[in-house]
Amino acid sequence: MIKPHLFSAISLLFISTQLMAQTTLVKNVKGYTFIDNSLTKFSAISFTDDTIDKIYSPEEVLPNSNDLNVIDGQGQTMLPGLIDAHGHVIGYGHSLLRVDLADTSSERDAVNRTISYNKDIPTMSWVLGRGWNQEQWSNNTYPTAKSLDEVFPNKPVWLRRVDGHAGWANTKAMALAGITAATKSPAGGEIIKDQSGQPTGVFIDNAMALITDSVTQPSPIEDKIALKRALQSLASLGLTSVHDAGIEQKDIALYKTLASEGNMIIRINGMLYLPSTNWQQQLQQGPYRTLDDMYTFNSVKIQADGALGSRGASLINDYSDHSGHKGLLLHDKKSLQHYIEFAMNAGFQVNTHAIGDNANKLILDVYQLAIKQSDSKALRHRIEHAQVLRLEDIPRFSSLNVIASMQATHATSDKNMAVSRLGEKRILGAYAWRKLLESNAIIAAGSDFPVESPNPFFGLHASITRQDHKSLPVGGWYADQKMTRAEALKSFTLDAAYAGHQEKLIGSLEPGKKADFILLNDDLFNMPENQIWRSQVSETWVAGKRVFSAKDVSAVK
Known part of the structure; x- marks a missing residue:
């Protein structure tokens, strides 16, 4: 029989042991990350709780301790957790x-x-x-x-x-x-x-x-069910963080509730939609993040025009396939200036949807004045989509420190109609990834799900090949605008993290950063490029915890 005072001592010992930091070593992997913006290979990684301690090159001797939780990666490829910079x-x-x-x-x-x-x-x-x-x-x-x-x-x-x-x-x-x-x-x-x-x-x-306005709106319970299902689905695809491009106050409250319950299995960076109910009051409260960095709110989303497919994108000249029609601006210039200036002065990053060349020029013009007035160049304001640009506007992204938040699969989805809409000259400034990169612009990659599939490997494949899943067109659509494999991965990791002011937290696997990573059987840098879109994630880890395992899914089936 254990005496009461001994039982208390054992209980305290058990509790203190539980609270002790757990160090995990994942070995035998083909790892890729970015160190000082350069692609770096590694063979093992160790992390304590949610923070990376060290990555190991193949030549280094691995630690050997009974206190380590050792996981054999079985030769799988390890990548930094993928980040979608624009989803819903x-x-x-x-x-x-x-x-x-x-x-x-x-x-x-x-x-x-x-x-x-x-x-x-x-x-x-x-x-x-x-x-x-x-x-x-x-x-x-x-x-x-x-x-x-x-x-x-x-x-x-x-x-x-x-x-x-x-x-x-x-x-x-x-x-x-x-x-x-x-x-x-x-x-x-x-x-x-x-x-x-x-x-x-x-x-x-x-x-x-x-x-x-006549559709019955989802109840808060239905919203919560939908959100939890979305997070689980996104984790299964290898996404460890998403920038939610357009939320309202009720969504901010929902994310905070999920975070307080410990149900945020991937990281979310929310953009408040402007205008929306009580948006000024919300911005006056300032940016917000949870202590565990699972939810961040430091940006806003504004919509300048429509989409190219519906001929709603605002063009400077008529659509090539619709004479007399130039698309639509969703707000007048005065309203856009008000939203943008208010948000910048409140200390928020401004992310504006602009697809047509007229909308992009207008937003760059408004940004240029508002950034100077608010002294907010360091906030890294963004243009979401940046899809059709005048060639002379491309260098303005870098000079204004404006990020091009782009979705590669839009190009491969739009290739069958984009030239018809824009003509042979304007298309040269559309989906212009290489031109933007060569002008020193940062491209943050995303998918715009559910407009496109949220599968990031679809985006990586499109970035690298400029082809659809049937490997068409041969050689790639305007192939001179392709990204390299390293550039494409960086746009979905470190550069996407930079676009959310989180590059010191996530986006690469380095000591001091969060242990967000994925494992997959295919080697992104050695597999046939036309097969990249078929890649499947075997495990997703966020903050040092496994949040998805393909084996668990198979076992359930």
Whole structure:
């Protein structure tokens, strides 16, 4: 029998042992990281709790201690945890709960997939989905409400286009929103109408709000379920950090709740959407981060124009395939200046969506004046997408210390229509990764999920090859703009971390940084480049903890 005082002593000893730092050594790996911006190989790594102690070259003798937790990497490749600098996390979570229309082959195919979804979740008051792209359909024309009405006469349906800049509604949804032939298109948006003036069911950019304002909003519980599902899915793809490009106050509160519960399995850097409810009051409270750096809020997201696919991107001259149309600015210049200046003066990094050359020039012009006025060059303001640029605007990124936050898969997705939209001259400043890098600009890579797949290996493959998954076009689309393998990895790691002011915390595997890394069987630097997109992660580690294991998933199956 243990005496009471001995039991207390043993308990204290047990507790103190539990609180002692645990050091882990992962050996026998083909490791790649960046040291002083140069690609460096290593064979083992040690970390204590969430912080890296040392990386070991193949020539170094590894420590040998009974106190070490030793893991054999079994020759797998280790990379720094991948960072997506532009995704929509909660939206992605909800997309996992909605009908997926990506890669549909026709309007009828999209309708059939929506029917199947409704059979699986018949209790939903609205049928919601995303991912259709008429440019991938044989007729290349927008869908209509009529095809949905045939199967959904009494249930509202709202399906967003792949880029989120257009939506497709049935007649029931339009009736609930009060849309008639007399309804006028709002500023910065368009209601597509037929020859008789009747709405066809397609709404572009700001006009989408006419429908979305009528959609029943998710409850806080549904938001939390969607967010947790999204984080788990992203971790399984090798993402250890994501910049959430456009959140609201309620989302900030949700992230804080998840962090307080210890349920933030990957890091999130949130951008407050401007304008949104009480945005000024939120910014006046200043930047925020949790003590464990799992959630950070130090930036804002503003949207200047629409997307190229829906011809909503704001161009200086007419679209090459639509005479008399230059796209749409979603805010007037005075409003943009107000949002940008307010955020900069409040100490926040400003990240503005700009796709067309007119939108990019406008934002660079406004940034130039606002950065000088607020003395905020060190905040590393960003342009999200930076997709179509005048050649003379490319050097301005480096001179203004503005980061180009770009998504490589947009180029391989858009290659079939971009030249038609822009013509042979403007395309030379579009998706211009090499031109930006040669001008000393920083490119932070992302995917813009759920517009594109969140799989970072799709982005790495597109950056390196400028090809789709069928290895087309041969040699790559405007192949002179390719990145090297090292540049592509850096854009998804160290440069993405830099874009979030976190390069001293994450982005590379170095002593003092957080132990965020992934393991995979394929060697990014030696495998055939046309196979990179097929790479699959076997383990994801964040803050020294394994948050995903492919073996565990296989065991469940």
